[in-house]
Amino acid sequence: MSGQLKGEKVFRGIAVSAGVCRGKVVVLHRARHAIAKRELSVDEIGAEVKRFEQSLVRTRQQITEIQRRVSTTMSSSEADIFDAHLLMLEDRVLIEEVIKIIREQSANADYAFHTASDRYIAVLEAVEDEYLRERASDLRDLTGRVLDNLLEVKDQFDLRHLKEPCILVGHDLSPSMTAQLDKKFVLGFVTDIGGKTSHTAILARSLDIPAVVGAKSISEELETGDYALLDGYNGTVIVNPTDQTLFEYGQLAKIKATLGEKLREVQHQPAVTLDGKAIHLSANIEDQHDVAAVTAHGAEGVGLFRTEFLFINRESLPTEEEQYTVYREVAAALKPDSVIIRTLDIGGDKFASHLQLAQEMNPFLGWRAIRFCLAQPELFRAQLRAILRASAEGNIRMMYPMISGLDELVQANAFVEKCKAELRAGKIPFDENLEIGAMIEIPSAVLVADTLAKRVKFFSIGSNDLIQYTLAADRTNEKVSHLYEPTHPAIIRLIKMTVDAAHANGIWCGVCGEIAGDPILAPLLVGLGVDELSAAPAVIDQVKYMIRRVKLAEARQLAEFALASESPTQILARCMEFARQNAPSLFDGKA
Numbered sequence: 001m002s003g004q005l006k007g008e009k010v011f012r013g014i015a016v017s018a019g020v021c022r023g024k025v026v027v028l029h030r031a032r033h034a035i036a037k038r039e040l041s042v043d044e045i046g047a048e049v050k051r052f053e054q055s056l057v058r059t060r061q062q063i064t065e066i067q068r069r070v071s072t073t074m075s076s077s078e079a080d081i082f083d084a085h086l087l088m089l090e091d092r093v094l095i096e097e098v099i100k101i102i103r104e105q106s107a108n109a110d111y112a113f114h115t116a117s118d119r120y121i122a123v124l125e126a127v128e129d130e131y132l133r134e135r136a137s138d139l140r141d142l143t144g145r146v147l148d149n150l151l152e153v154k155d156q157f158d159l160r161h162l163k164e165p166c167i168l169v170g171h172d173l174s175p176s177m178t179a180q181l182d183k184k185f186v187l188g189f190v191t192d193i194g195g196k197t198s199h200t201a202i203l204a205r206s207l208d209i210p211a212v213v214g215a216k217s218i219s220e221e222l223e224t225g226d227y228a229l230l231d232g233y234n235g236t237v238i239v240n241p242t243d244q245t246l247f248e249y250g251q252l253a254k255i256k257a258t259l260g261e262k263l264r265e266v267q268h269q270p271a272v273t274l275d276g277k278a279i280h281l282s283a284n285i286e287d288q289h290d291v292a293a294v295t296a297h298g299a300e301g302v303g304l305f306r307t308e309f310l311f312i313n314r315e316s317l318p319t320e321e322e323q324y325t326v327y328r329e330v331a332a333a334l335k336p337d338s339v340i341i342r343t344l345d346i347g348g349d350k351f352a353s354h355l356q357l358a359q360e361m362n363p364f365l366g367w368r369a370i371r372f373c374l375a376q377p378e379l380f381r382a383q384l385r386a387i388l389r390a391s392a393e394g395n396i397r398m399m400y401p402m403i404s405g406l407d408e409l410v411q412a413n414a415f416v417e418k419c420k421a422e423l424r425a426g427k428i429p430f431d432e433n434l435e436i437g438a439m440i441e442i443p444s445a446v447l448v449a450d451t452l453a454k455r456v457k458f459f460s461i462g463s464n465d466l467i468q469y470t471l472a473a474d475r476t477n478e479k480v481s482h483l484y485e486p487t488h489p490a491i492i493r494l495i496k497m498t499v500d501a502a503h504a505n506g507i508w509c510g511v512c513g514e515i516a517g518d519p520i521l522a523p524l525l526v527g528l529g530v531d532e533l534s535a536a537p538a539v540i541d542q543v544k545y546m547i548r549r550v551k552l553a554e555a556r557q558l559a560e561f562a563l564a565s566e567s568p569t570q571i572l573a574r575c576m577e578f579a580r581q582n583a584p585s586l587f588d589g590k591a
């Protein structure tokens with residue numbers, strides 16, 4: 001189709017990660033069709049068996065081709081993976097089982113293959129032998145390939161095979177896939193669907209890769225090899241950019257370079273308003289490798305360590321020991337600054353393939369975060385012990401995600417006490433004064449914040465979720481992104497109520513959702529009385545630059561205006577006006 005895209009063409013989406021890049025496009029697989037069972041008539045069965053066999057032949061051809069292409073760049077042990085895949089493809093027991101399901105249940109081949117291979121995968125995963133267990137992941141890979149052929153999903157692509165820098169284009173990128181992106185090869189990415197606070201978008205900002213989501217059918221319209229420019233400031237993707245466009249972007253790059261210099265100047269200055277109010281500005285991280293960026297951008301420690309990224313993209317749970325090593329490394333590197341470790345927040349849009357959780361109708365309202373951990377005592381215990389042990393080596397704090405009410409908080413605290421007692425009995429050191437906080441990200445938690453505040457040492461507002469749950473607007477769904485309004489009066493009031501409840505009970509209150517890293521909204525949060533802002537390392541400089549250019553007294557007036565206003569757009573407009581007046585250079589080059 002792209003052959004028709006001779007001239008410049010602009011695609012619009014949602015800007016989620018700043019920066020501009022240009023290069024060749026690589027289109028990832030399209031949306032996967034659901035695998036449903038179809039009842040075949042008797043005379044369709046023969047053809048269906050044939051279709052299955054053809055898909056195996058096709059898969060064999062593809063694997064051989066990939067093997068040939070990568071043999072020059074991969075070691076022989078990596079190339080062996082493909083030999084294992086080819087052997088599995090010839091496994092007569094599996095093939096016979098699939099044919100049996102097609103014949104006996106008059107079922108379609110994709111359903112039959114999916115059912116049979118799932119059974120195999122489950123058996124392999126349950127065996128003791130590590131080598132055999134690893135074959136389960138090979139079979140999962142292979143199953144994906146065969147199903148792509150049966151379902152005619154085109155252009156399945158393995159990110160490990162990228163050889164040169166490119167712009168990834170896909171229907172969607174899961175957070176787990178995004179976490180694996182290698183900046184050497186991925187200049188930027190664009191997806192058909194997605195929202196600004198989906199974890200995929202959050203990871204793009206964390207990796208500092210320009211990204212656009214919600215660009216509708218872009219993955220259908222572009223083809224691998226097309227040339228594009230991706231503008232992560234304004235949310236556009238320009239295919240076949242003209243010389244004029246390239247010239248304009250050259251000018252933008254100059255403006256941004258000048259701004260970069262200004263931002264570098266404040267990097268190691270304190271985040272203090274013109275009238276002397278200090279704001280604690282910390283960073284959000286996903287793993288130990290982000291620590292260098294925390295220091296480089298001048299953040300004061302970590303306000304949110306999203307530990308779930310230690311649990312995904314692997315074949316088994318991380319042990320207590322492994323987690324301890326990571327938490328200790330982060331805490332030791334940032335000492336004496338504090339590191340707030342959030343206990344596991346799996347579920348919602350983040351899944352660990354090895355946990356084999358049943359699909360839920362509404363995962364964001366389902367078995368997620370603290371709900372999941374309280375129901376998985378062994379898993380929770382390992383993490384809590386790891387955090388507690390690491391607290392002996394640095395300045396660690398801990399917080400629970402998705403607290404909906406007092407019971408969960410009391411249960412979680414009791415769990416921690418049990419772990420502490422165990423450690424004391426084993427004479428294993430930990431920080432007896434480790435501070436525990438609660439994330440406030442469910443409206444019910446705001447409404448009972450006074451009760452919660454008496455049992456914790458701090459609050460951290462998870463605005464990403466607070467907005468989605470309050471406004472009933474899925475944070476990952478671009479179709480409702482117009483309803484996902486951080487400046488909705490309901491959100492402003494909830495933030496104020498949380499801050500007030502915290503202060504009335506003598507504890508501090510931070511914000512670690514994406515609004516904390518938005519220089520347009522940061523003054524409003526400061527004016528509402530928020531004590532700490534935690535954001536992706538890459539945006540810390542901008543927020544600090546802004547804070548250093550505003551007066552607390554004026555930020556308070558802005559907050560008063562917002563609290564009295566009835567309109568989200570009016571509040572947003574006033575915030576933008578305030579930000580542009582105080583720090584105009586931050587907005588140079590923005591559409």
Ligand code: PEP
Pocket residue numbers: 202304306345441461462463464465466512513514
């Ligand atoms: C939030 O909800 O604002 C938050 C910081 O947590 P997460 O984005 O990981 O859900």
Ligand code: MG
Pocket residue numbers: 401441462464465
């Ligand atoms: Mg959250």
